[in-house]
Amino acid sequence: MxxxxxxxxxxxxxxTPYSCARDEFKGRAASVFLDANENPYNTPYNRYPDxxxxxxxxxxxKAKGVPAKNIFLGNGSDExxxxxxxxxxxxxxxxxxxxxxxYGMYAVCADINDVEYRxxxxxxxxxxxxxxxxxxxxxxxxxxxxxxxxxxxxxAFNRKEIERIVTTFQGIVVIDEAYSDFNDLPPFRHALxxxxxxxxxxxxxxxxxxxxxxxxxxxxxEEIIALFNKVKYPYNINQLTQQxxxxxxxxxxxxxxxxxxxxxxxxxxxxxxxxxxxCKAVYPTDANFFxxxxxxxxxxxxxxxxxxxVVRNRSRVQxxxxxxxxxxxxxxxxxxxxxxxxxxx
Ligand SMILES: *Cc1c(COP(=O)(O)O)cnc(C)c1O
Numbered sequence: 504m505x506x507x508x509x510x511x512x513x514x515x516x517x518x519t520p521y522s523c524a525r526d527e528f529k530g531r532a533a534s535v536f537l538d539a540n541e542n543p544y545n546t547p548y549n550r551y552p553d554x555x556x557x558x559x560x561x562x563x564x565k566a567k568g569v570p571a572k573n574i575f576l577g578n579g580s581d582e583x584x585x586x587x588x589x590x591x592x593x594x595x596x597x598x599x600x601x602x603x604x605x606y607g608m609y610a611v612c613a614d615i616n617d618v619e620y621r622x623x624x625x626x627x628x629x630x631x632x633x634x635x636x637x638x639x640x641x642x643x644x645x646x647x648x649x650x651x652x653x654x655x656x657x658x659a660f661n662r663k664e665i666e667r668i669v670t671t672f673q674g675i676v677v678i679d680e681a682y683s684d685f686n687d688l689p690p691f692r693h694a695l696x697x698x699x700x701x702x703x704x705x706x707x708x709x710x711x712x713x714x715x716x717x718x719x720x721x722x723x724x725e726e727i728i729a730l731f732n733k734v735k736y737p738y739n740i741n742q743l744t745q746q747x748x749x750x751x752x753x754x755x756x757x758x759x760x761x762x763x764x765x766x767x768x769x770x771x772x773x774x775x776x777x778x779x780x781x782c783k784a785v786y787p788t789d790a791n792f793f794x795x796x797x798x799x800x801x802x803x804x805x806x807x808x809x810x811x812x813v814v815r816n817r818s819r820v821q822x823x824x825x826x827x828x829x830x831x832x833x834x835x836x837x838x839x840x841x842x843x844x845x846x847x848x
Contacts (some may be wrong), residue, residue, distance in 0.1 A: 504700040505673045510645060511730060515590050520733045525551055552742040555732065559745045562752045567705070569692050570720050572771050576740050577729040580706045580719030582680060583731070584608050587702065588616040590676055590730045591645040600639045601648035602631065602649055604655060604820045606679060607646045624821060629653070630785060633661040633668050640672060647672055650679040652686065655817050655828040657788030659688055669698045675727075675813050677702045682790035684710035685766060692722040709791060710762060716744040765791050772837045776829075779844050783825070792830045800825040803847060810843045 508516065524539035542549045553559075560571040567574075570840040577583040598619035601609050614622035621639045626632050636647065646816065647668060652659040669676045680703055683690045703722040708714035718740065721731060751758070773793060777785040781803060784796040797803050800818040804827060807814055815828040831837065 507726060510591055510674060512590065512593050515730065516732060517685055518733060519711065521737050521738045523554055523570065524553070525554055525736075536841055542832075549641075550742075552738055552740065552745060553813060554737050554739075556740050556745055559740075559748055559752075562749055563720070566752050566755065567692060567720070569695070569721070572725050573695055573722055573728060575721040575723070575728050575735075577719045577721065577735070578739050579708065579717040580679070580704050580721075581608055581612075582735070582739060583702075583704055583719050583721040584677075585612045586731055586734055587616070587675070587677060588612050588618055591617060592618040592707055594618055597643045597645045597812040598641070598802045599648060600634065600636060600644055602650070602653065604653075604817075604823055605648065605650045606654045606681075609650075625653075625656070627822065629656040629658050629822070630665045631668075633664045633671075636668060637671055637824070644672075644674060646675045646677060648679070649769060650681070652680075652682040652789040654681070654790070654793055655815070655820065655823065655826075656794075657790045657793050657828075659683075659686060659789040662688070665691070666698075669701055672725050675700055675702060677704065679704040681709055684762060685769075685791045686789035688789065689714065695722060699726075702727060707748060707751070711758060712761060713747065716747050718748050764834075768834060768837055769793070769831045772831060772841070775841055776834055776844075779841075779847075780848055792828055794823065794826050794828050797825050797827055799829050803844070806847055807840070807843060812843055814839055814840075 524677070528538060539551055546721065556576050557571070560574050560576065560607060563574060564571040575583060577586070594617035598621055600607070600621045603622035603624050610620050621638050623636050649660065649665060653667065665678065677699055678691045680690055680692070691701060692705065695701065697789055701723065705720040707716060707718040769788065769791070773785050776782055776795060781798045782795055784799060786794045794801060794817065804814065806818040817823045817826045817828045829840070
């Protein structure tokens with residue numbers, strides 16, 4: 504891994520972060536808070552939330568098996584994705600390398616930050632091609648974006664191939680594991696000590712069934728977490744979100760039940776879907792969705808819309824011609840999908 508001085512933008516290294524009232528006063532108990540120009544009424548919403556979300560991170564550390572000092576929390580994974588560009592990539596000078604097809608936000612955030620985005624196709628069977636990815640790297644490549652299980656293809660990549668990229672590349676490798684809860688593969692967040700140049704992304708939006716509260720996680724070395732904390736907005740996670748996330752973390756049995764139901768539904772739905780005459784292929788998935796190649800994705804998509812069922816039409820995405828991406832729903836929803844498609848003419 505390159506030294507931080509050559510990986511981190513100079514303005515970020517020089518940056519003096521905003522110092523908020525709750526940063527300066529810490530520790531000793533106080534009962535009169537006249538330091539932040541808050542309104543004394545309307546408890547508890549009158550107070551600024553904890554800028555570093557320490558209580559929530561302590562709970563999360565237990566649930567995820569990652570020390571709190573290695574956790575950053577963002578307003579969705581989207582915030583972490585954007586911060587990675589702002590910390591490491593000099594606009595119009597640096598570039599990033601990513602797999603294609605993959606999650607759209609990596610490219611959108613590159614465009615917003617005016618950073619060159621080098622999209623490198625996966626193999627035809629959606630497996631990872633490390634050599635092709637590494638061949639796209641040059642001296643100005645700061646970040647490689649990997650997503651495993653990948654969206655929209657659904658498959659997790661070979662771990663040895665990911666490790667080879669992580670150990671060969673001298674910059675930052677992001678491994679987005681938004682869907683890692685839906686398989687039994689060992690997650691990379693437990694390997695931060697072995698691979699100091701990785702940033703692992705997780706989210707409350709999928710398994711934790713909390714997309715509405717906007718809470719994403721980044722797991723990384725203490726040095727990288729310190730950079731995130733320096734650049735983020737001071738109160739990026741609001742109080743309602745912190746409270747609701749803690750409530751969810753107290754409901755682990757219920758969440759595990761959801762996991763089992765969804766994985767079980769996936770096991771039932773995939774073979775039934777593959778038997779539909781209009782389905783040409785169902786691709787292997789390690790996530791809570793699957794990609795299916797259809798005879799005519801466009802018209803099947805609109806046929807489903809007419810019946811009140813919305814799936815994602817991915818047929819204009821690289822390597823995904825005539826493909827639909829379908830989320831695993833409740834047993835009733837999955838049956839409604841199959842029932843509608845069996846009547847497609
Ligand atoms: C859904 C998804 C996310 C979640 O993003 P949030 O901003 O946390 O809701 C992240 N990465 C991938 C690949 C996803 O598909």
